[in-house]
Amino acid sequence: MKLTQLLCPLTLLAAFGCAATGPSPELIDARRAYDSARQSEAATYSPDKLLTAKQALERAESAHADDAGSFEEKSLAYVAQRKAQYASVYGMYEKDRRDQAEAQQAYRDKQDLLRRNAVQQATEAQRSLAATWDNLSSARKEIAAQQTQIQKSQAELDAEKQARAKAEQSAAAALASLSKIAQVKEEQRGVVITLDGQVLFVTGKAELLPIARDRLNEVAKSLKELDDDKLVSIEGFTDSRGADDMNLKLSQDRANTVRDYLASQGVKAEKLRAIGRGEASPVASNDTPEGRANNRRVEIVIQSSAQAAAGLSSAKR
Amino acid sequence: MMRFVSTTLLTLSVVACGGSSLPPAKVADTQSSISAAAAVGADQNPQAALHLKMARDQLKQAQDLLADGKDDQAKLVLERADADAEVALMITREAEASANVKKTQGDVQALQNRTP
Numbered sequence: 001m002k003l004t005q006l007l008c009p010l011t012l013l014a015a016f017g018c019a020a021t022g023p024s025p026e027l028i029d030a031r032r033a034y035d036s037a038r039q040s041e042a043a044t045y046s047p048d049k050l051l052t053a054k055q056a057l058e059r060a061e062s063a064h065a066d067d068a069g070s071f072e073e074k075s076l077a078y079v080a081q082r083k084a085q086y087a088s089v090y091g092m093y094e095k096d097r098r099d100q101a102e103a104q105q106a107y108r109d110k111q112d113l114l115r116r117n118a119v120q121q122a123t124e125a126q127r128s129l130a131a132t133w134d135n136l137s138s139a140r141k142e143i144a145a146q147q148t149q150i151q152k153s154q155a156e157l158d159a160e161k162q163a164r165a166k167a168e169q170s171a172a173a174a175l176a177s178l179s180k181i182a183q184v185k186e187e188q189r190g191v192v193i194t195l196d197g198q199v200l201f202v203t204g205k206a207e208l209l210p211i212a213r214d215r216l217n218e219v220a221k222s223l224k225e226l227d228d229d230k231l232v233s234i235e236g237f238t239d240s241r242g243a244d245d246m247n248l249k250l251s252q253d254r255a256n257t258v259r260d261y262l263a264s265q266g267v268k269a270e271k272l273r274a275i276g277r278g279e280a281s282p283v284a285s286n287d288t289p290e291g292r293a294n295n296r297r298v299e300i301v302i303q304s305s306a307q308a309a310a311g312l313s314s315a316k317r
Numbered sequence: 318m319m320r321f322v323s324t325t326l327l328t329l330s331v332v333a334c335g336g337s338s339l340p341p342a343k344v345a346d347t348q349s350s351i352s353a354a355a356a357v358g359a360d361q362n363p364q365a366a367l368h369l370k371m372a373r374d375q376l377k378q379a380q381d382l383l384a385d386g387k388d389d390q391a392k393l394v395l396e397r398a399d400a401d402a403e404v405a406l407m408i409t410r411e412a413e414a415s416a417n418v419k420k421t422q423g424d425v426q427a428l429q430n431r432t433p
Contacts, residue, residue, distance in 0.1 A: 071390060075393035075394065075396065075397055078400070079396050079399075079400045082404050083400060086403050086404050086407055089408055090407055090411075092411050093407060093410055096411060096414035096417070096418050097414055099418045100417055100418045103424075106425045107425045110428040110429065114428065
C-alpha cells in the first residue's frame with residue numbers, strides 16, 4: 001500500500017473533521033459582539049465588564065474546542081454575546097452618568113453666573129435708586145426752599161398791600177380834611193383841589209398871603225401822604241381882566257410859587273409840576289365880580305402816571 | 318423489612334441528589350434578576366422588553382429541563398436567562414440615564430439662552 005493511498009482517506013477524514021468543528025452561529029455572534037464592545041465606550045468606561053465578556057467568550061471558545069457544536073458551546077456563546085452587549089451598554093451608561101455630572105455642573109455654573117449677574121444688576125439698580133432718591137431729596141429741599149421764599153414773598157406782598165391800603169386810607173383822610181379848606185373833586189384827569197386865588201395871593205402878584213401858608217401847609221401834609229407813583233400838577237388860572245400874556249405869566253408865577261412852597265414843606269419836588277393856564281378854562285363868567293373871583297384860582301391835580309401822561313398830551317393840544 | 322426500606326430511601330436520595338446538581342438558589346437568583354429588570358421598567362422599553370421576554374422564556378425552559386432531570390442543560394439555560402435579564406436591566410437604565418442627560422443639557426441650553 002502506497003503512502004498516498006494511506007493519506008488520502010486521512011486527509012478526507014481531517015477535512016470532514018474540520019468542517020464539523022466550525023464555530024456555531026452563536027459563537028460567531030459572540031466574537032463579533034466582543035469585537036464591537038472592545039471598540040465601544042466600554043473600553044474607556046467599563047473595562048471590568050469588558051473583561052467579564054472576554055472571559056465568557058473564552059469559556060465559549062473552550063467549549064467549542066472541547067466539543068464543537070455542542071449545546072454547551074452554543075449556550076456559553078449566547079451568554080458571551082450577551083455579556084459583550086452588556087459591557088457595551090454599561091459603557092454607554094457610565095458615559096451617560098459622566099455626561100450627566102458634567103451637564104449638572106454646567107447647569108450649576110450657569111445658575112451661579114445668572115445669580116451673580118442678577119445680584120450685580122440688583123446692586124446697580126439699588127445704587128441708581130439711591131442716586132435718584134438723593135436727587136429727589138435735593139429737589140424736595142429746593143421746592144421747600146422755594147415754597148418758603150414764596151410764602152415770604154406772599155407775606156411781603158401782604159404787608160405791602162396793607163401798607164398801601166393804610167396809605168390810601170391816610171390819603172383819603174387827608175383829602176377829607178382838605179375839603180374843609182378847599183374844594184376837592186374827583187375828575188377824569190385826577191383828584192382836583194381848587195384853592196381860591198384871593199386867599200392865596202396878593203392882588204396882581206405871585207406873592208403868598210400869610211393865611212395862604214396855613215392852607216398850603218394842610219395841602220402839603222396831604223400830598224406827603226400820597227403814593228410815590230402819584231404826580232401833582234399845579235395849575236394857575238386868572239380872570240380875563242388884563243392882557244393875555246400878563247395873565248399867562250402871572251398864572252405861571254403863581255403856580256411856581258405854590259410848587260416851591262409845597263416843596264419847601266417836604267413834598268418831593270420831582271413829583272411837582274407847575275403850569276400857568278392864564279385866563280383859559282374859566283369855571284365861571286368873567287362878567288361878574290363873583291365869577292371872576294372863582295376864575296382866579298389854583299388847581300392842584302393829583303394824578304396817576306397814566307393820567308399825567310394823558311393830561312400832558314391834552315395840554316399840548 | 319425496615320432495613321430494606323431504609324436502604325431503598327437512601328439509594329433514592331443519593332440518586333436524586335446526583336440527578337439534581339443545580340442548587341435551587343440558582344433559579345431564585347435568575348428570578349431575582351428578572352424581577353430587578355422589570356422593577357426598573359424594562360417592560361416599557363421595547364429593546365429591553367425583548368431581552369426580558371427571552372429571559373422569562375429561558376427561565377421557564379430551565380424549569381422544564383430541571384423537571385426532566387436535565388440539570389446540566391438547565392444550568393446553561395439559566396445562565397442565558399440571567400445574561401438576558403442583566404442586559405434588559407442595563408438597557409433600561411442606560412435609556413433613562415441618556416434621557417436625563419438630554420434633559421439636563423436642554424436645561425443648560427435654556428439657561429444659556431436666558432443669559433443676556
